[in-house]
Amino acid sequence: MNRILEYLERIHPEPHPLLVELERHGHADHIPILSRETGRFLATLVHAMQANRILEIGTAYGYSTLWMALAQPPAGKIWTIDTDRARTEIARSYFERAGEADSIEILNQSALEVLQNFPQRNLDIVFIDADKTEYRAYLDLAIPTLKRSGLVVVDNCLWSGRVAEPERTEDSDDTRALRAFNEYFLAHPDLSATILPLGDGTGVGARIR
Numbered sequence: 001m002n003r004i005l006e007y008l009e010r011i012h013p014e015p016h017p018l019l020v021e022l023e024r025h026g027h028a029d030h031i032p033i034l035s036r037e038t039g040r041f042l043a044t045l046v047h048a049m050q051a052n053r054i055l056e057i058g059t060a061y062g063y064s065t066l067w068m069a070l071a072q073p074p075a076g077k078i079w080t081i082d083t084d085r086a087r088t089e090i091a092r093s094y095f096e097r098a099g100e101a102d103s104i105e106i107l108n109q110s111a112l113e114v115l116q117n118f119p120q121r122n123l124d125i126v127f128i129d130a131d132k133t134e135y136r137a138y139l140d141l142a143i144p145t146l147k148r149s150g151l152v153v154v155d156n157c158l159w160s161g162r163v164a165e166p167e168r169t170e171d172s173d174d175t176r177a178l179r180a181f182n183e184y185f186l187a188h189p190d191l192s193a194t195i196l197p198l199g200d201g202t203g204v205g206a207r208i209r
Contacts, residue, residue: 158201
């Protein structure tokens with residue numbers, strides 16, 4: 001598998017220079033960021049849908065945000081939620097340098113609080129990559145904001161393979177939550193959903209009702 005990933009990385013074009021810089025910055029600061037292959041996948045979805053209304057739950061340094069913003073049409077808008085102001089200020093600096101700051105609104109509040117009163121509807125994409133124990137709550141609150149055929153995309157569904165291992169008493173709360181979430185997500189009556197072995201496991205669900 002490593003040979004396959006190395007091959008694919010070799011034949012893909014190099015990402016935008018600011019994305020490469022952000023990768024290095026995140027790794028140096030030990031900030032979890034999206035895998036590059038999942039970033040490319042997000043950008044492809046945004047291009048394919050001409051998605052101009054996107055909600056992101058979990059900003060960190062803005063790596064996934066920037067992948068999507070660079071793929072959006074000119075009138076695109078992203079709302080991204082994260083309580084960590086220090087991290088989102090770093091994200092903002094990259095958005096400004098990329099010329100995308102005007103199209104991205106950072107909300108420094110609890111995601112659950114924002115989602116309970118979020119006024120936007122008919123979103124094209126909701127991307128979830130935040131507190132794993134709250135994934136189910138995020139999903140339930142996010143689905144009504146999506147348009148029919150809109151997508152919810154979820155990172156870390158495979159959790160470095162830990163969700164596939166037999167259950168153990170020492171499993172972390174995150175591992176337990178993700179196992180339960182994956183089953184809930186795939187069986188959700190309002191979604192046509194799948195989980196791809198892409199990056200750390202990428203869930204994709206289309207709203208069908």
